[in-house]
Amino acid sequence: MWLKFEQRPEPSRLMRYLSPLLAVGLMVASGMLLFHLLGKSPAEGFKVFFLNPVQDKYGVAELFLKATPLILCAVGLAVGFRGNIWNIGAEGQLLIGALAGGGLALHFHDTNSMLLLPAMIVAGALGGMFWAAIPAWLRTRFNANEILTSLMLVYIAELIVSWLVHGPWMDPDGFNFPQTRLFQAKATMPILVQGTRVNAGLFIALGALIAGWIFMNRSFMGYQMKVAGQAENAGRYAGFSARRTVWIGMLVGGAMAGIAGVAEISGPVGQITEHISPGYGFAAMIVAFVGRLDPVGIFFSGLLMALLYLGGEQAQQYLALPYSISKVFQGLLLFFLLCSDVFITHRIRWKK
Amino acid sequence: MPNAPSETPRLVIKGVSKIYPSVIANDNVDLTIMPGEIRAVLGENGAGKSTLMKIIYGVTHPDKGEILWEGSPVTVQNPAHARELGIGMVFQHFSLFETLTVAQNVALAVPGRLDLAGLSRRIEEISGKYGLPVDPRRLVHALSVGERQRVEIIRCLLQNPRLLILDEPTSVLTPQAVRKLFETLRQLASEGVSILYISHKLDEIQELCHTATVLRNGRVTGHCTPSQETPKTMARLMIGEDLPTFHHGEPEEGREVRLRIDGLSVKSEDPFGVDLEDVSLEVRSGEIVGIAGVSGNGQQELLRAISGEEPVPDKRWIHVCGVPAGRMNASRRRALGMCFVPEERLGRGAVPRLSLTDNVLLTAFRRKMVRFGMIRRKAAKTFADDCIRLFDVKCGGAASEAKSLSGGNLQKFIVGREILQEPKVLVLAQPTWGVDVGAASFIRQQLLCLREKGTAVLVISEELDELFEICDRLVVIAKGRLSPSKATSETGVEEVGVWMSGMWPGAEPAKDEAPHVA
Ligand SMILES: Nc1ncnc2c1ncn2[C@@H]1O[C@H](COP(=O)(O)OP(=O)(O)OP(=O)(O)O)[C@@H](O)[C@H]1O
Ligand SMILES: [Mg+2]
Numbered sequence: 001m002w003l004k005f006e007q008r009p010e011p012s013r014l015m016r017y018l019s020p021l022l023a024v025g026l027m028v029a030s031g032m033l034l035f036h037l038l039g040k041s042p043a044e045g046f047k048v049f050f051l052n053p054v055q056d057k058y059g060v061a062e063l064f065l066k067a068t069p070l071i072l073c074a075v076g077l078a079v080g081f082r083g084n085i086w087n088i089g090a091e092g093q094l095l096i097g098a099l100a101g102g103g104l105a106l107h108f109h110d111t112n113s114m115l116l117l118p119a120m121i122v123a124g125a126l127g128g129m130f131w132a133a134i135p136a137w138l139r140t141r142f143n144a145n146e147i148l149t150s151l152m153l154v155y156i157a158e159l160i161v162s163w164l165v166h167g168p169w170m171d172p173d174g175f176n177f178p179q180t181r182l183f184q185a186k187a188t189m190p191i192l193v194q195g196t197r198v199n200a201g202l203f204i205a206l207g208a209l210i211a212g213w214i215f216m217n218r219s220f221m222g223y224q225m226k227v228a229g230q231a232e233n234a235g236r237y238a239g240f241s242a243r244r245t246v247w248i249g250m251l252v253g254g255a256m257a258g259i260a261g262v263a264e265i266s267g268p269v270g271q272i273t274e275h276i277s278p279g280y281g282f283a284a285m286i287v288a289f290v291g292r293l294d295p296v297g298i299f300f301s302g303l304l305m306a307l308l309y310l311g312g313e314q315a316q317q318y319l320a321l322p323y324s325i326s327k328v329f330q331g332l333l334l335f336f337l338l339c340s341d342v343f344i345t346h347r348i349r350w351k352k
Numbered sequence: 353m354p355n356a357p358s359e360t361p362r363l364v365i366k367g368v369s370k371i372y373p374s375v376i377a378n379d380n381v382d383l384t385i386m387p388g389e390i391r392a393v394l395g396e397n398g399a400g401k402s403t404l405m406k407i408i409y410g411v412t413h414p415d416k417g418e419i420l421w422e423g424s425p426v427t428v429q430n431p432a433h434a435r436e437l438g439i440g441m442v443f444q445h446f447s448l449f450e451t452l453t454v455a456q457n458v459a460l461a462v463p464g465r466l467d468l469a470g471l472s473r474r475i476e477e478i479s480g481k482y483g484l485p486v487d488p489r490r491l492v493h494a495l496s497v498g499e500r501q502r503v504e505i506i507r508c509l510l511q512n513p514r515l516l517i518l519d520e521p522t523s524v525l526t527p528q529a530v531r532k533l534f535e536t537l538r539q540l541a542s543e544g545v546s547i548l549y550i551s552h553k554l555d556e557i558q559e560l561c562h563t564a565t566v567l568r569n570g571r572v573t574g575h576c577t578p579s580q581e582t583p584k585t586m587a588r589l590m591i592g593e594d595l596p597t598f599h600h601g602e603p604e605e606g607r608e609v610r611l612r613i614d615g616l617s618v619k620s621e622d623p624f625g626v627d628l629e630d631v632s633l634e635v636r637s638g639e640i641v642g643i644a645g646v647s648g649n650g651q652q653e654l655l656r657a658i659s660g661e662e663p664v665p666d667k668r669w670i671h672v673c674g675v676p677a678g679r680m681n682a683s684r685r686r687a688l689g690m691c692f693v694p695e696e697r698l699g700r701g702a703v704p705r706l707s708l709t710d711n712v713l714l715t716a717f718r719r720k721m722v723r724f725g726m727i728r729r730k731a732a733k734t735f736a737d738d739c740i741r742l743f744d745v746k747c748g749g750a751a752s753e754a755k756s757l758s759g760g761n762l763q764k765f766i767v768g769r770e771i772l773q774e775p776k777v778l779v780l781a782q783p784t785w786g787v788d789v790g791a792a793s794f795i796r797q798q799l800l801c802l803r804e805k806g807t808a809v810l811v812i813s814e815e816l817d818e819l820f821e822i823c824d825r826l827v828v829i830a831k832g833r834l835s836p837s838k839a840t841s842e843t844g845v846e847e848v849g850v851w852m853s854g855m856w857p858g859a860e861p862a863k864d865e866a867p868h869v870a
Binding site: 006007218219220221223226227230231233234236237238239240241 | 686692696702710715725727
């Protein structure tokens with residue numbers, strides 16, 4: 001008797017949804033192994049990493065706070081990914097969105113208008129869209145691969161942020177720290193639960209999930225993107241515009257990432273610094289895939305990814321492990337997801 | 353005769369059943385085939401023929417039943433295992449990688465070390481020997497369906513199989529190529545190869561096959577010896593009743609031109625494609641015009657130009673209902689009243705992983721299925737249900753994925769979807785490809801009805817019989833040029849056959865010496 005690895009006659013629907021769970025299981029297991037190899041008790045490690053962060057109200061609130069930008073970016077990306085538009089530059093779009101919204105906040109730092117925050121959100125969306133429009137234009141005009149161009153624009157965006165906070169936008173009373181002045185109250189998100197940091201950005205994320213669901217499942221444009229993603233020739237046969245697919249896929253992703261950027265600076269950060277995002281734009285790609293490009297799935301995978309961020313902080317504090325441990329977990333998760341996904345089309349059987 | 357009593361049968365199938373959630377595709381099927389026997393498997397669309405073949409080839413696994421290969425029981429694990437056993441199969445839906453060359457595609461199925469140069473030589477050898485011309489260096493995506501089918505057949509023959517399964521291999525081959533293929537198959541059979549042959553063309557079966565098994569609704573309902581039957585009696589065996597006869601209404605004269613192609617010239621971007629040169633054609637309301645020709649002579653390029661999948665630089669080259677439409681995409685041309693049935697069903701005419709309801713939206717969304725940018729799924733579902741009912745599409749309902757339909761049923765669905773949109777102009781490529789005799793005559797009848805209602809119909813087909821049956825006028829395409837048109841009543845198969853090699857009166861002598869004639 002031995003094990004045989006063979007193709008399934010048909011892709012398994014069950015595995016499609018089981019695979020993310022399997023990946024999570026494997027990630028946790030290998031995380032425990034990692035703790036053991038680093039000389040920590042795996043049980044202790046598990047507790048610190050996965051349970052401690054959410055043991056009180058504040059922790060749960062932090063979980064939702066961290067999940068907000070992840071979910072926002074992931075929903076936007078999923079729209080494009082479903083249409084085979086590979087925008088991997090959400091991180092850059094998030095930063096430019098934050099600059100657009102933050103710039104507005106700095107410019108109107110003494111206004112009393114209730115409209116400032118909504119205007120910042122709109123500006124953030126536009127900023128993200130602008131940054132995403134560059135690869136979209138390069139793709140439709142010159143057929144340049146959006147994977148490369150959108151990624152390269154991330155680094156440009158980071159440099160722009162760095163230049164602004166070191167130069168023109170630096171807080172004059174900030175002892176030369178590379179950051180802008182703190183935003184005034186009208187430019188910050190209202191807190192939802194007293195004593196925590198979770199803010200109205202969460203509602204925007206939930207709204208985005210619902211809008212994303214409707215777009216993907218009910219709108220004709222979402223249908224066209226699905227066709228373009230699954231069968232390009234059928235899209236051409238139907239006469240759906242391939243360019244429009246590229247534009248929508250990129251712009252929706254950019255807009256959502258831009259809003260996520262504003263949610264960060266007007267929420268937990270409260271100003272523009274060099275560290276607006278600990279890689280949310282990249283982690284969101286993992287969130288989108290683990291969530292099976294489906295808004296409901298993205299909600300849960302967004303929470304999971306947020307937990308990994310919080311767990312990393314805890315591990316740093318209580319286990320004296322580097323913060324990058326959460327990046328290791330992210331990598332493991334994606335790695336195991338890709339592995340488990342093989343079982344959607346393949347299976348292992350006993351063979352005599 | 354193949355049935356020497358002492359021999360062990362090559363393959364015995366005992367009580368095989370395959371149950372899908374919505375349908376029993378095979379129900380307790382028995383089948384025996386001897387060495388050297390050519391056995392036809394007959395049946396309507398969705399009768400379970402392809403499913404049975406896929407079971408033999410290890411693509412799917414039976415829920416019940418037993419398979420004996422040369423006397424001993426086997427469980428065919430997968431196609432590689434089947435090939436190891438000595439079973440070869442040509443699929444109804446092609447299984448070629450579009451971005452690879454012919455030789456690379458063949459290499460994928462040949463075990464052992466990769467030797468592309470040697471393989472290319474063998475491909476050329478086989479293609480010459482069996483009269484299946486194809487260039488091993490060409491990329492598959494640039495091949496017409498007819499050419500792809502040749503590649504599939506050659507790929508099979510390269511492996512010297514002892515059982516060869518052919519699932520509708522001739523649906524898009526020319527008569528000459530079919531004759532060549534039959535010679536090959538007879539030769540193979542005389543060498544002891546068993547052949548399972550699926551086709552909806554009953555005259556072919558009569559000419560080629562020693563024995564026939566009839567399937568209906570997944571069950572074996574009869575056997576016959578084709579040489580002792582007529583196509584008519586076999587059709588009755590298959591569908592359980594006589595074929596309907598055609599009702600040919602009078603062509604209505606002097607109606608307006610609905611589709612005009614005027615001096616269309618397109619340089620193909622593919623180095624192996626065919627350039628269209630100065631193609632002109634008019635199709636009027638209330639007539640059916642046929643384009644005959646051997647596949648690979650510019651049909652694909654012409655179809656893409658007409659459908660709008662590949663818009664042309666000059667908008668005046670193509671007029672749809674009087675509107676210059678050359679630069680419009682497919683969707684805008686549809687808005688003018690044109691509908692189109694492409695030759696590839698899966699992946700072009702339908703999205704494989706989407707439901708039939710969703711596939712209706714692909715082209716019929718203008719029929720009040722979208723409001724304020726939102727899909728009205730109910731309207732799409734009603735349309736799909738109508739299409740399934742009126743065109744007798746066998747499937748598990750409008751929610752079935754397109755790829756779960758049998759080949760002929762998907763074709764009926766796509767043709768139905770386009771016809772039910774009541775087009776002003778309807779362009780069809782191989783409209784009855786893979787459709788059973790009953791359904792084929794139904795589709796042709798529908799086309800005749802459309803014509804009576806005043807639709808302009810353009811049919812591109814390699815089946816001359818079909819064209820002569822329904823068309824008012826015929827033109828021939830050869831090497832990217834179009835012959836003058838002739839009324840069907842004033843020409844015959846012989847003349848059209850000669851024209852198909854590019855030699856019609858007034859034709860310029862061919863410039864290149866590489867003819868695309870099989
Ligand atoms: N993967 C599948 N899932 C569900 N139903 C299927 C699947 N494959 C085939 N069927 C169903 O099984 C039945 C038999 O299909 P099959 O492809 O064997 O028909 P066929 O005799 O080859 O028809 P055709 O002449 O049209 O090719 C059909 O009703 C089809 O819808
Ligand atoms: Mg079939």
